[in-house]
Amino acid sequence: MARPLPGAPAAQALLAEAARRAGRLAAPPGLALVRVGDDPASVAYVRGKARKAAEVGLRSAVHALPEAAPQAELLALLGTLNADPAVHGILVQLPLPPHLDPEPVLGAILPEKDVDGLHPVNIGRLWAGQPGLRPCTPAGVMALLAFYGLPVAGQRAVIVGRSALVGRPLAALLLNANATVTVAHSRTPDLGAVTREAELLIVAAGRAHLITPDMVRPGATVIDVGINRVADAPGQGRLTGDVHPDVAAVAGALTPVPGGVGPMTVAQLLMNTVLAAEAPAGQEGRGGRFR
Numbered sequence: 001m002a003r004p005l006p007g008a009p010a011a012q013a014l015l016a017e018a019a020r021r022a023g024r025l026a027a028p029p030g031l032a033l034v035r036v037g038d039d040p041a042s043v044a045y046v047r048g049k050a051r052k053a054a055e056v057g058l059r060s061a062v063h064a065l066p067e068a069a070p071q072a073e074l075l076a077l078l079g080t081l082n083a084d085p086a087v088h089g090i091l092v093q094l095p096l097p098p099h100l101d102p103e104p105v106l107g108a109i110l111p112e113k114d115v116d117g118l119h120p121v122n123i124g125r126l127w128a129g130q131p132g133l134r135p136c137t138p139a140g141v142m143a144l145l146a147f148y149g150l151p152v153a154g155q156r157a158v159i160v161g162r163s164a165l166v167g168r169p170l171a172a173l174l175l176n177a178n179a180t181v182t183v184a185h186s187r188t189p190d191l192g193a194v195t196r197e198a199e200l201l202i203v204a205a206g207r208a209h210l211i212t213p214d215m216v217r218p219g220a221t222v223i224d225v226g227i228n229r230v231a232d233a234p235g236q237g238r239l240t241g242d243v244h245p246d247v248a249a250v251a252g253a254l255t256p257v258p259g260g261v262g263p264m265t266v267a268q269l270l271m272n273t274v275l276a277a278e279a280p281a282g283q284e285g286r287g288g289r290f291r
């Protein structure tokens, strides 16, 4: 049976480090959480982030705009938050309602306050191997691997999924950490032939139980980033990953869903906020304060 890789102890360690470093600053790091509309999952995630922020000594504020808010209203809010010296980090919860275009919205956040690491400047820094704020879920995956002492350098890593939020930035982080990286996706022919090559298999495809035991190299480390809500009881949504539970019989190590990567995402967001608060304004590219 695969070694389980629960997120809770790794997230606890990251949160403790964030709390310790937040406590050494002259003022508490400030995090602005921006949400548009009432998607129940987004409401729940933002509430969870605010609760954890308070636990580690961060000041957070939730800015909830109505579903029909025009783009100009959202951009005006971001302008106010950019100019507020007590706000060190800004997160716009995705997905936005369909009438809003995420690209100009993410681009309107100051790169040094972009704790989601999704501003084009931070994407460019990541791919260039330069310091910058890194996207929370991929950085959380790297922190989870480090916590459990799992090797990355020299490993043959396969990522399934090429999203802007997870697959793409994770490819850059693994490459920067000296893994040999393949990015597969929904249009990869014979996906199993590719995933079977992986010593480190990271799945962020958004399809429940896409990865079955026959697609996994025996002994591989498997990280399941998928969060799928399946309705197998009336009126109830249970969470399950992109990796079939039977993979535990083949893999060497496996993250659970829920309780795996999810808690790491939140912990990394708060660590990013501390990093943003630590960096003197204007030094974000040179100081090496951001990893």
Ligand SMILES: Nc1nc(=O)c2c([nH]1)NC[C@@H]1CN(c3ccc(C(=O)N[C@@H](CCC(=O)O)C(=O)O)cc3)C=[N+]21
Pocket: 044, 045, 048, 091, 092, 093, 094, 095, 116, 136, 137, 227, 239, 257, 258, 259, 260, 261, 262, 263, 265, 266
């Ligand atoms: N701008 C932006 N940045 C994000 O980082 C971002 C986002 N938008 N939109 C949505 C996704 C999703 N996301 C998760 C955060 C925590 C859990 C988490 O804590 N999950 C728990 C279970 C939560 C539950 O029970 O629903 C777990 O896996 O154990 C999951 C998913 C951040 N995202």
